[in-house]
């Protein structure tokens with residue numbers, strides 16, 4: 240009997256993905272939920288493939304693997320995976336490249352609209368019986384003809400620009416790795432550096448990976464030059480905005496508000512002042528958590544593993560290590 244391919248599903252995924260595995264008689268799998276468990280390391284050491292969400296896969300874990308050939312990320316960010324040891328061990332790393340851009344782009348607009356329309360304040364006024372305060376409440380902001388800056392013009396950035404055009408916003412794009420021609424073909428205007436353009440920007444949405452160059456990309460020096468009505472959305476990775484500087488800028492009324500789906504530390508400490516800041520709108524790293532997207536990600540994570548072993552994995556799903 241030929242040996243079955245062992246898949247370890249670290250952290251649950253949508254049943255639609257599991258069903259793909261169930262249909263394959265040459266696969267066996269286990270779903271492992273407790274990412275803090277000591278058992279995890281021995282499980283990882285024995286499997287041929289891993290599906291993983293946000294749990295950390297350290298160098299130590301990867302070095303101890305014996306048969307691991309593929310790590311399939313449920314999502315597109317892979318800063319939780321140690322790349323050096325994966326490369327050394329010749330492990331293929333894949334992402335769900337086609338699954339989540341729309342969900343994240345919609346989430347950005349959801350945050351932008353909530354903040355600009357002062358959702359909490361207006362909603363509270365009616366629910367608390369203060370309907371007649373409507374004339375006293377601070378006014379809301381329109382998106383129409385406002386300047387939005389998209390930092391990072393990959394899958395999500397390119398999805399977001401179309402939605403921003405739906406609101407007739409002027410879109411500026413900061414991405415040193417994407418040409419002026421490509422940006423213009425999407426109807427955007429290329430910005431060469433953040434510092435020079437920031438003074439005219441009304442909203443910023445971040446869609447860069449977290450790395451040494453993007454860590455603290457948004458810091459106090461930049462924040463202090465922004466427009467007072469500027470709204471910042473971070474649905475990329477915590478750490479791209481310096482949280483301490485952001486809180487300071489909000490408290491000094493340097494900007495209007497911020498929407499954060501991601502945090503430097505997840506879950507954030509309850510003592511993190513941003514959790515209590517009225518100008519901040521938060522979600523628990525759920526920008527891609529639409530029902531539709533969870534199905535797409537669950538399926539694509541597993542399909543990437545199957546395609547890998549059947550030698551038909553699309554190149555666009557593979558991360559260059």
Ligand SMILES: NC(=O)c1ccc[n+]([C@@H]2O[C@H](COP(=O)([O-])OP(=O)(O)OC[C@H]3O[C@@H](n4cnc5c(N)ncnc54)[C@H](O)[C@@H]3O)[C@@H](O)[C@H]2O)c1
Nearest residue numbers: 315316391392393394395414416446447448474475526527
């Ligand atoms: N909140 C969520 O649930 C969620 C979901 C999906 C993705 N994400 C995050 O969103 C980020 C973007 O995802 P994507 O699928 O669009 O990735 P992508 O790789 O398609 O695009 C990233 C873009 O960032 C650009 N970039 C890299 N370094 C840069 C720099 N220093 N300055 C400006 N631009 C730079 C790249 O050229 C690329 O075009 C990912 O890093 C991921 O971590 C978050």
